[in-house]
Amino acid sequence: MTEAATVSDRLSATGTANALELRGVSKLFGALAALEDIDLTVRPGERRAVLGSNGAGKTTLFNCVTGDFLPTRGTIRFFGEDISAFPPHERIRRGLRRTYQISLLFTGLSVLDNVYLACVGVSRSRFSFLRPRRDDALVASAEDLVHVVHLDDARDTRVANLSYGQQRQLEIAMALAGAPRFILFDEPAAGLSPTERRELVEILNGLPDHMGYIIIEHDMDVALRVAESVTMMHNGRIFKQGKPAEIEQDPEVQALYLGGGHG
Amino acid sequence: MAVTERDPARDARPLSWIERIPGRYWLIGAALLVMPVFASDFVLFQIFGWTFILGIIALSLMFLGGYGGMVSLAQMTVAGLAGYMVAIFGESAISAISLNWPWYIAIPLALAIAVLFGTLTGWLAVRTDGIYTIMITLAIAAAFFYFVRQNYVMFNGFSGFNGVLPPDLFGVDWRGPKAFYYLTLFWAVICYLAVLYISRAPFGLALQGVRDNQRRMSALGYNATAHRVAAYAFAAVLAGIGGILLTWQSAQVSPGTAGIGPAIDVLVIAVIGGMRHPVGAFIGAFVYVILKTFALDALVAVGLAGERFQLLIGLGFLVIVFWSPDGILGLWDRWRESRGKDPLLDRGGEGP
Ligand SMILES: Nc1ncnc2c1ncn2[C@@H]1O[C@H](COP(=O)(O)OP(=O)(O)OP(=O)(O)O)[C@@H](O)[C@H]1O
Numbered sequence: 001m002t003e004a005a006t007v008s009d010r011l012s013a014t015g016t017a018n019a020l021e022l023r024g025v026s027k028l029f030g031a032l033a034a035l036e037d038i039d040l041t042v043r044p045g046e047r048r049a050v051l052g053s054n055g056a057g058k059t060t061l062f063n064c065v066t067g068d069f070l071p072t073r074g075t076i077r078f079f080g081e082d083i084s085a086f087p088p089h090e091r092i093r094r095g096l097r098r099t100y101q102i103s104l105l106f107t108g109l110s111v112l113d114n115v116y117l118a119c120v121g122v123s124r125s126r127f128s129f130l131r132p133r134r135d136d137a138l139v140a141s142a143e144d145l146v147h148v149v150h151l152d153d154a155r156d157t158r159v160a161n162l163s164y165g166q167q168r169q170l171e172i173a174m175a176l177a178g179a180p181r182f183i184l185f186d187e188p189a190a191g192l193s194p195t196e197r198r199e200l201v202e203i204l205n206g207l208p209d210h211m212g213y214i215i216i217e218h219d220m221d222v223a224l225r226v227a228e229s230v231t232m233m234h235n236g237r238i239f240k241q242g243k244p245a246e247i248e249q250d251p252e253v254q255a256l257y258l259g260g261g262h263g
Numbered sequence: 264m265a266v267t268e269r270d271p272a273r274d275a276r277p278l279s280w281i282e283r284i285p286g287r288y289w290l291i292g293a294a295l296l297v298m299p300v301f302a303s304d305f306v307l308f309q310i311f312g313w314t315f316i317l318g319i320i321a322l323s324l325m326f327l328g329g330y331g332g333m334v335s336l337a338q339m340t341v342a343g344l345a346g347y348m349v350a351i352f353g354e355s356a357i358s359a360i361s362l363n364w365p366w367y368i369a370i371p372l373a374l375a376i377a378v379l380f381g382t383l384t385g386w387l388a389v390r391t392d393g394i395y396t397i398m399i400t401l402a403i404a405a406a407f408f409y410f411v412r413q414n415y416v417m418f419n420g421f422s423g424f425n426g427v428l429p430p431d432l433f434g435v436d437w438r439g440p441k442a443f444y445y446l447t448l449f450w451a452v453i454c455y456l457a458v459l460y461i462s463r464a465p466f467g468l469a470l471q472g473v474r475d476n477q478r479r480m481s482a483l484g485y486n487a488t489a490h491r492v493a494a495y496a497f498a499a500v501l502a503g504i505g506g507i508l509l510t511w512q513s514a515q516v517s518p519g520t521a522g523i524g525p526a527i528d529v530l531v532i533a534v535i536g537g538m539r540h541p542v543g544a545f546i547g548a549f550v551y552v553i554l555k556t557f558a559l560d561a562l563v564a565v566g567l568a569g570e571r572f573q574l575l576i577g578l579g580f581l582v583i584v585f586w587s588p589d590g591i592l593g594l595w596d597r598w599r600e601s602r603g604k605d606p607l608l609d610r611g612g613e614g615p
Pocket residue numbers: 029032034052053054055056057058059060061101
């Protein structure tokens with residue numbers, strides 16, 4: 001990766017700070033506590049799976065971290081910097097990325113244009129009045145990302161004409177734009193076919209080592225293959241964290257989550 | 264819509280920019296260039312000159328509305344302000360107020376002030392959405408109108424400025440019908456091409472992204488508010504150019520130039536033409552100018568009162584909004600679709 005130098009610079013600049021550090025984060029929707037007093041620490045480069053039943057607060061957790069919603073209470077630190085009050089774009093520019101549970105794409109644009117837009121968003125050309133030249137570096141990196149998520153054949157296809165699985169892959173490509181330091185994947189595997197899941201696992205495992213992420217995933221099998229640690233959520237709280245093997249064996253977890261319909 | 268689109272055959276020799284200009288541009292361009300050979304002075308100055316000017320001002324609204332999703336009624340106000348500024352900094356018959364500065368200072372200064380004002384308007388308006396944007400910009404337009412009408416020290420109140428003429432550059436009388444036709448055509452083409460070009464540049468693309476899904480754009484690192492305000496600034500450049508030309512055409516600028524009526528007329532023009540493509544602004548302006556110029560006579564000829572002209576425009580507006588929300592452009596598209604000739608659909612290879 002050409003960004004390797006800048007990434008390691010940033011890492012050394014931020015010292016030993018954690019990639020993500022949440023302290024006492026709560027989010028209330030009226031009387032409903034979607035998140036209650038969340039403490040969460042993720043190291044740089046760490047890959048974490050977040051599991052939990054429907055409505056556990058997983059997506060809300062992501063929304064609070066990216067600034068889509070402001071948390072009701074609590075502080076969020078990103079590589080040591082308190083980003084709690086930052087608007088979303090400021091957090092993104094610091095190297096945070098996310099995908100959405102329900103794809104949010106520009107359906108009138110081509111695949112490459114969507115990724116290009118993502119690359120421009122974290123570059124200095126955001127306000128450029130000049131069209132990209134043939135040898136534009138951002139276009140080139142957009143093309144690379146399209147390749148990373150195996151969408152080369154669909155590169156010039158309008159997003160509206162993509163299959164569901166392809167749209168999920170495009171979401172991932174857009175999250176990889178620029179030089180992300182940490183990515184939040186919201187159920188990227190949901191609704192994918194077994195083949196597409198295998199491809200997804202391949203893409204995630206192919207990411208450079210310094211790129212940590214949190215992945216929300218209902219499917220234990222996928223989660224175990226792409227994450228080195230697991231956080232279990234229930235009713236807006238974290239109730240268990242640990243290595244995948246420990247979590248799988250935990251009787252409480254089995255009773256609450258794995259017992260409930262999971263094969 | 265592809266910014267990053269390449270030629271289908273990637274090895275093929277890339278087309279030069281001349282080869283990429285569509286045939287209809289050559290045709291229309293040639294027709295417009297030779298127009299003065301056979302058109303009367305009245306048609307050149309009054310019909311086409313005015314069409315180009317109103318088209319430029321409506322284009323500034325089309326840019327905000329079509330690409331930014333923000334309908335501003337203050338674009339005529341920005342135009343009017345630019346007109347006032349050339350009158351104040353440059354020359355006019357009101358020698359007590361006009362500063363008589365040379366054109367190369369007066370015109371850029373007038374534009375800069377118009378852009379500042381447009382940006383400020385945007386800065387206020389982007390905090391609102393939809394109908395509230397229309398209301399706040401209408402309020403600004405109304406405030407400007409009443410302010411200049413009552414201010415005699417700077418804006419010469421009710422009567423405004425007359426005798427505001429274009430500079431005689433290269434010894435040409437730029438208010439002569441042929442010269443004025445080419446002057447307005449030149450700026451209309453420049454503004455049109457600029458909008459077309461920018462719509463596919465990162466700035467324009469991001470603006471359309473913000474229009475379609477602001478939350479998504481924020482999650483890609485874009486500051487949606489900053490993009491919107493910047494769009495107002497760019498639109499103000501267009502409106503300012505249009506405003507200066509408008510002032511030269513009538514050789515005067517007064518509160519009525521930027522009243523509520525003209526402000527709404529600009530919206531009517533943009534909507535009639537269609538906000539999906541910059542050419543809509545000029546189509547709308549042409550229809551408006553034709554109606555405004557000939558409807559009166561036509562109405563009188565059939566024994567109706569001339570004032571019914573506004574009614575006619577209003578009815579036309581209703582019909583368009585009702586029949587085709589995309590204006591005349593939308594009608595054109597539908598006609599092509601009904602003939603199954605839409606090149607977008609015929610492209611093939613894009614099916615799911
Ligand atoms: N914008 C909102 N307004 C009100 N309530 C909300 C909002 N977003 C989420 N909630 C509520 O917060 C709770 C947690 O929702 P969240 O989407 O975070 O769950 P999740 O763990 O992502 O579930 P799923 O697995 O279904 O995606 C739910 O009860 C949900 O109804």
